[in-house]
Amino acid sequence: MSMSAPPLQRRPATIKDVARELDISVATVSRAMSKPHLLRPATVARVREAVERLGYRPNLVAQNLKLGSTRIIYVVVPAMSLFFFDVFRGIERAALEQGYSVVAAHTGRDPVREGEYFDQVACGRADGVLLVSSARLETRPPHQHQYPPTVSVLEVDEGREFPSVRVDHVAAAAMATNHLIELGHRRIAHISGNALAPMAEHRRRGFLQAMAAAGLSTEYCVPGEFSPEAGQAAMEILLARAVRPTAVFASSDEIAVGAIRAIKAAGLSVPGDISVMGYEDQRLSRIYDPQISTVHIPTFDLGYQAMTKLRRILAREPYEHDVLLPTHIVVRATTAAPKQA
Amino acid sequence: MSMSAPPLQRRPATIKDVARELDISVATVSRAMSKPHLLRPATVARVREAVERLGYRPNLVAQNLKLGSTRIIYVVVPAMSLFFFDVFRGIERAALEQGYSVVAAHTGRDPVREGEYFDQVACGRADGVLLVSSARLETRPPHQHQYPPTVSVLEVDEGREFPSVRVDHVAAAAMATNHLIELGHRRIAHISGNALAPMAEHRRRGFLQAMAAAGLSTEYCVPGEFSPEAGQAAMEILLARAVRPTAVFASSDEIAVGAIRAIKAAGLSVPGDISVMGYEDQRLSRIYDPQISTVHIPTFDLGYQAMTKLRRILAREPYEHDVLLPTHIVVRATTAAPKQA
DNA sequence: TCCCCCATTGTTAGCGGTATCAAAGCGGCA
DNA sequence: TGCCGCTTTGATACCGCTAACAATGGGGGA
Numbered sequence: 001m002s003m004s005a006p007p008l009q010r011r012p013a014t015i016k017d018v019a020r021e022l023d024i025s026v027a028t029v030s031r032a033m034s035k036p037h038l039l040r041p042a043t044v045a046r047v048r049e050a051v052e053r054l055g056y057r058p059n060l061v062a063q064n065l066k067l068g069s070t071r072i073i074y075v076v077v078p079a080m081s082l083f084f085f086d087v088f089r090g091i092e093r094a095a096l097e098q099g100y101s102v103v104a105a106h107t108g109r110d111p112v113r114e115g116e117y118f119d120q121v122a123c124g125r126a127d128g129v130l131l132v133s134s135a136r137l138e139t140r141p142p143h144q145h146q147y148p149p150t151v152s153v154l155e156v157d158e159g160r161e162f163p164s165v166r167v168d169h170v171a172a173a174a175m176a177t178n179h180l181i182e183l184g185h186r187r188i189a190h191i192s193g194n195a196l197a198p199m200a201e202h203r204r205r206g207f208l209q210a211m212a213a214a215g216l217s218t219e220y221c222v223p224g225e226f227s228p229e230a231g232q233a234a235m236e237i238l239l240a241r242a243v244r245p246t247a248v249f250a251s252s253d254e255i256a257v258g259a260i261r262a263i264k265a266a267g268l269s270v271p272g273d274i275s276v277m278g279y280e281d282q283r284l285s286r287i288y289d290p291q292i293s294t295v296h297i298p299t300f301d302l303g304y305q306a307m308t309k310l311r312r313i314l315a316r317e318p319y320e321h322d323v324l325l326p327t328h329i330v331v332r333a334t335t336a337a338p339k340q341a
Numbered sequence: 342m343s344m345s346a347p348p349l350q351r352r353p354a355t356i357k358d359v360a361r362e363l364d365i366s367v368a369t370v371s372r373a374m375s376k377p378h379l380l381r382p383a384t385v386a387r388v389r390e391a392v393e394r395l396g397y398r399p400n401l402v403a404q405n406l407k408l409g410s411t412r413i414i415y416v417v418v419p420a421m422s423l424f425f426f427d428v429f430r431g432i433e434r435a436a437l438e439q440g441y442s443v444v445a446a447h448t449g450r451d452p453v454r455e456g457e458y459f460d461q462v463a464c465g466r467a468d469g470v471l472l473v474s475s476a477r478l479e480t481r482p483p484h485q486h487q488y489p490p491t492v493s494v495l496e497v498d499e500g501r502e503f504p505s506v507r508v509d510h511v512a513a514a515a516m517a518t519n520h521l522i523e524l525g526h527r528r529i530a531h532i533s534g535n536a537l538a539p540m541a542e543h544r545r546r547g548f549l550q551a552m553a554a555a556g557l558s559t560e561y562c563v564p565g566e567f568s569p570e571a572g573q574a575a576m577e578i579l580l581a582r583a584v585r586p587t588a589v590f591a592s593s594d595e596i597a598v599g600a601i602r603a604i605k606a607a608g609l610s611v612p613g614d615i616s617v618m619g620y621e622d623q624r625l626s627r628i629y630d631p632q633i634s635t636v637h638i639p640t641f642d643l644g645y646q647a648m649t650k651l652r653r654i655l656a657r658e659p660y661e662h663d664v665l666l667p668t669h670i671v672v673r674a675t676t677a678a679p680k681q682a
Numbered sequence: 683t684c685c686c687c688c689a690t691t692g693t694t695a696g697c698g699g700t701a702t703c704a705a706a707g708c709g710g711c712a
Numbered sequence: 713t714g715c716c717g718c719t720t721t722g723a724t725a726c727c728g729c730t731a732a733c734a735a736t737g738g739g740g741g742a
Contacts, residue, residue, distance in 0.1 A: 012463070012487075014698060025722045030700060040720065055487055060464040061406045062698035065727050070402070074444075080426040088421065092447065101461070103415075103444035106433065120442070122353070123401040124728090146353075146396055228628045257628055264630065287569045287598055289605065289630070355728060366692045371730060381690065403728035406697050465698090 013056040021050050033058060064124070072126040073102045073310065076117050078109045078133050078197065081226070083252070083280050083299065087132050087153055090303025098311050100127075109196050111135035121148040128310050130303075131157060136196050149313050153306040154297075155199050156322070163313065165306040165323045167297055169199055172327040173206025174213075176249050176277050176295045179329050181214050184337045185247040185275065189220035191234040191259060193251035197226070203251045203279060220245045224255055231258025239266050246274060246338040253278035253285040256292050260334065271336035281330055290333035298325050354397040362391050374399060405465070413467040414443045414651065417458050419450045419474050419538065422567070424593070424621050424640065428473050428494055431644025439652050441468075450537050452476035462489040469651050471644075472498060477537055490654050494647040495638075496540050497663070504654065506647040506664045508638055510540055513668040514547025515554075517590050517618050517636045520670050522555050525678045526588040526616065530561030532575040532600060534592035538567070544592045544620060561586045565596055572599025580607050587615060587679040594619035594626040597633050601675065612677035622671055631674035639666050 019026045024047075031038050032047035039047075050056075064070045075091055077084045088104060095102045103126070107113040114135055121129050128149040137159040152164035180188050190207040193200030204221065211218045220241075224234040231250060238245055239262060250256035256278035260270050270276055270290060278285050278294035285292035302325060312319040360367045365384075372379050373388035380388075391397075405411045416432055418425045429445060436443045444467070448454040455476055462470050469490040478500040493505035521529050531548040534541030545562065552559045561582075565575040572591060579586060580603060591597035597619035601611050611617050611631060619626050619635035626633035643666060653660045 012465075015700095016698080026699080027701085027723080028721060031721090034700080038720075043720080057460065057464050057487070059406075059698050060461065060466050061402055061411070062465075062727090063700080065400075065402045065406050065729090066698080066700050068727070080423070080429065082421070082423065085421040088447075103446060105444060106429075119398065120401065123398050124353075124403070125401050146398065254628075261628075261630060283569075284625075287595075287602075289602060356730095357728080367729080368693080368731085369691060372691090375730085379690075384690080400728050403697090404730080406699090406727090407729050407731085409697070 012059075013054040015056070015058070017054055018047065018050050018056050021054060022046060070124070070126050071100050073100050073128050073130060073307070074105045074117055074121050074126045075102050075130045075132060076105050076107060076114060076134070078107050078135070079226075080106055081254075082284070083282050083297075084132055086282075086299035087303040087306075090300035090305075091130055091153075091307045092303075093300075094304045094307035094311075098307070100307070100311070102130075102307075107135075109135060109194065111140045115141060115145050118145050118147060118150075122146045127314055130306050130310060131162065132303075133197060133199055136198055136201075139196060149310065151306045151310045151313070153302055155202065158198060163309060163319060163321050165302055165309060165325065167302070167325050167327050169202035170206040170209065172295050172297070173203040173249070173251075173279070174210035175206075175327070175329055176279060177207045177210035178214075179293075179331070180247040180249060180275060180277055180335065181210065181216070183247070183275065183335060186216060186338075187220060187243065187245040187247070188216065189222065189238050189245035189248040190218075191222055191224040191231055191238075191248060191250050191255050193224060193226045193255065195223065195225075200226070200251050207249055220248075224251065226252050226254055228254050228258035228261065231255035232262045233258070235259040235262035236266075239263070239268075244274070247277070247335070248274060249277045249279075251279055253280050253282040253288075253292055253294055256294070256334070257284065257288055260288075260290075260292075270334050273339065275335040275338070277335055285330075285332070293332045293335040294330050296328050296330050298327070301325055353400075354395040356397070356399065358395055359388065359391050359397050362395060363387060411465070411467050412441050414441050414469050414471060414648070415446045415458055415462050415467045416443050416471045416473060417446050417448060417455060417475070419448050419476070420567075421447055422595075423625070424623050424638075425473055427623075427640035428644040428647075431641035431646075432471055432494075432648045433644075434641075435645045435648035435652075439648070441648070441652070443471075443648075448476075450476060450535070452481045456482060456486050459486050459488060459491075463487045468655055471647050471651060472503065473644075474538060474540055477539055477542075480537060490651065492647045492651045492654070494643055496543065499539060504650060504660060504662050506643055506650060506666065508643070508666050508668050510543035511547040511550065513636050513638070514544040514590070514592075514620070515551035516547075516668070516670055517620060518548045518551035519555075520634075520672070521588040521590060521616060521618055521676065522551065522557070524588070524616065524676060527557060527679075528561060528584065528586040528588070529557065530563065530579050530586035530589040531559075532563055532565040532572055532579075532589060532591045532596050534565060534567045534596065536564065536566075541567070541592050548590055561589075565592065567593050567595055569595050569599035569602065572596035573603045574599070576600040576603035577607075580604070580609075585615070588618070588676070589615060590618045590620075592620055594621050594623045594629075594633055594635055597635070597675070598625065598629055601629075601631075601633075611675050614680065616676040616679070618676055626671075626673070634673045634676040635671050637669050637671050639668070642666055 018029045036044045105117045132153045150162045152162045192204045224230045278292040281294045281296040285294045359370045377385045446458045473494045491503045493503045533545045565571045619633045622635045622637040626635045
């Protein structure tokens, strides 16, 4: 095992080094960097040359301290999934356009880590937070946090009520359920998502409301998690019932994938024997074979608009507290009328 | 549209506020926060109480400036894919254990943005960089960057030669190709990945080497991109050939998914008519139906060990410049001997 | 009793920038 | 010639925190 000696790290040049080199004041160097119009062009040129030669770059930490702002936004996401990163892309685009940098901070659905990120920002590490989904109220640690400027994305944050840009998951889930009802299904199952995710609860609520409104039984509503494995396991339980459901509304596309796998494994067909409806309209739902019927969530726009709103908040401009974006159903190859309709 | 007025933001309490409140010096407050053993317990308690009451939290930016370190690591990833985020998870775990925070900085394979992140870190925003894959040498802008302590993850960075923790993609791709050869295939195709990704080039090279070593023709080697759509398109081209390949080595699992779709669409079966081999061993390859044979890349360990090495570098401890981790083949349901063997 | 030492707290100099105010130099005009 | 005002540059306070050094006071040993 060949060990390298650590390479010696040169102390980075500071503004003083440049000033001393040219025998001018640090103020002049600072101005040459950020307000060159205040200086004689010849001076700016001399400074530029010395900066280049010494390899000077302004220290951002010092700059941030003096100016009291970082132009950094923390994007707090519960999990590394493509669904959340579609939102992230929208945020990134808006941030780029508005001169902010974004960094992804990932909590693994751990409320403690979520709090740590809030604290970091409250301590000046960044100017604001975009909270993409978040932990359930009751799982949050009692520690008193100070909240930096924050916008909730995807759903409201119960209890803290940050300004938000979101969709109505209850209504969207009801829409998905109604799609199955309108196809003629009566015994409709629901496999819900991660118990810690408020979004999962909202989707479940939408399902229950739609079923109740149609006078149908909700006995096929089972718990799950946002993964194909959990979807498969939940579907296996549903298939073991004496009377099987003829349709399933899964709380996410990933769950739908697992459910389809279980149905096929039981020798049944989709949608011939059982229809499957997903949620989120992830890329997976288009890639999968068969392509999955699902509910489209405008992830990119949610991110884009949330970042824009956060910028307004930071600039102390007026803004709308709660913004709702529309969703719609995408019918693909996994939903059809029941056989014995 | 109801506009909320921006809520007034209170100036956060500083160490001076706490000191003034208790009529003690700022040094005592600072010590109560970070070295309480130097103070009388009663004093620590008084400070704690005032800190709580005023809601004081040390300003991290000021702390960073004074201490000359942020304990933040930038993880620079080319794209938001689950493959890269498996690596990210390993990094995160190690960082947590070692008292660092990590932030994900995403370049979209844009060398300019990659450079911007390097600059930010060089300007003091973070202590180091973990470069997960990176842009091709020839696409990099000529601008002179100063590099902060950096470790390459997944592959070496040609031209810059940072210390690395990686796998031998050439050997791994050759291994995958040999698996197909050993099954009896002779007409083996390769669909390569994104032309900007050095990894794609390495995998292609491994394929070419293995084929050459076996004395087989490489006429079925076609360009592609890391997506199911590109895989499907590439496969359609391959299927249009007068003499079709009997096996395909895809440069990623996502490409494999697309290829399988195209094969099925052409009325052929996998692996009955054509075998498909993936690469990366993403979760997708286990989820998909059929489950995809692939090459396992130890993503979590790569991330974990890279972060550990970066910590050693920052601590000026000795380290091994280039670390190689082993890979292995995972045979699932998409590879079999050719029909007319 | 005196002195030394240690425990505890205070004072202050930066970290590397930016902004404010002051000063210098110069041209124009009465 | 004297004065005004503009352009250009310099000196310095300060952002909030930590660390080095100074100061204070009390207890114990000679």
